[in-house]
Amino acid sequence: MGTTDVLRSSIRVSHSQMGERLGAARAMGAPPEQPRAGHERIxxxxxTTxxxxxxxxxxxxxQARKEVPDGAALVHDYLRSTKDLEVVLAHVKAHEYGSVYETSFRWSEVWSEVDVALTDHHRHEEVLGDRLSVTLDDTDLEDLTRRLWNAELVAPSRPHPYxxxxxxxxxxxxxxxxxADRFWDAVEGRMVPEPRPEPKKRPGRVAQYFLADPRFDEEEPPART
Incomplete structure (x- = not known):
């Protein structure tokens, strides 16, 4: 059982980042001298998402399917939620670029669907992170978090629900x-953000000593001398 919060923290940071960028995308407005600014935020x-x-x-x-008890059921629910969100994200992209199938929808309806799908997905992913955090040890959790960050570097930049x-x-x-996404992003001039910094490994006791920065376990206060 792990004691580090590194995976949960990474997931929380990702969710916070997605929420901030969703808020910016919903603003939609752009100054006359920057007509593409609204599209760039979307x-x-x-x-990012x-x-x-x-x-x-x-x-x-x-990892959850292999290591977590009842992992198959957990993954099944998570993947259903992910597909629902990806369908909505594809809907956003089509609406942004003026698909003829989107003319009957307003942006307010589209963003409302995103809110619902994103909230549901975040809930399922947090459960996934919690279950992995109580199942794996600290070394495995740190490795898993690092692999998650590395995977984002080479992940597709568009939703592909099907x-x-x-x-x-x-x-x-x-x-x-x-x-394929890298090619079309370049052709269409789409803005793809740089990934957030790689999560830092918590310093060990020796490093804490030399940095004069001790970090005690809240559940196990330091012994009195």
């Missing part, structure tokens, strides 16, 4: 879609 939100979803599919989902998400087919699909 692109950033879509890319899509990359995180694909990374979770690649790293957390197989491609395989798990297993070997999912791995191949992500590699193909990553290449």
């Amino acid at each position: 692109d950033v939100f879509l890319a 899509s990359k995180h979803l694909h990374a979770v599919d690649a790293v957390l989902v197989p 491609t395989p998400h798990t297993g070997m087919l999912g791995l191949v699909a992500r590699k193909v879609m990553h290449t």
Whole structure:
């Protein structure tokens, strides 16, 4: 059983970042001298969220299925929630670029669907992170968090709700879609943000000593001398 909060913290940071970028995307307004600014904010939100979803599919989902009791049921519920969100994100992209099938919808309706789907997905991902955190030891959790960050670097930047998400087919699909997305992002001039900094490993006791920065376990206060 792990004692580090590194995976939970990473998930919380990702969710906070997605929420901030959703708020910016919903603003929609753009000054006359920057007519593309509204589109750029939507692109950033879509890319950030899509990359995180694909990374979770690649790293957390197989680990939960293998290590967590009742992991299969947990993963099934998570993947259903992910697909619902990806469908909505694809809806946003189509609405942004003026698909003829989107003319009967208003932006307020689209963003309302995003709110519902994103909240549901965050809830399922937090459960996934919690269950992994109480199942794995600290070393495995730190490695898992690092792998999650690395996976975002090479993840597709667009939602792909109808491609395989798990297993070997999912791995191949992500590699193909990553290449295809990079090509179309360049062609369409879409804004794809740089990934957030890699989570730092908690310093060990020796490092804490030399840094003069002791960090005590709240449940086990230091012994009195």
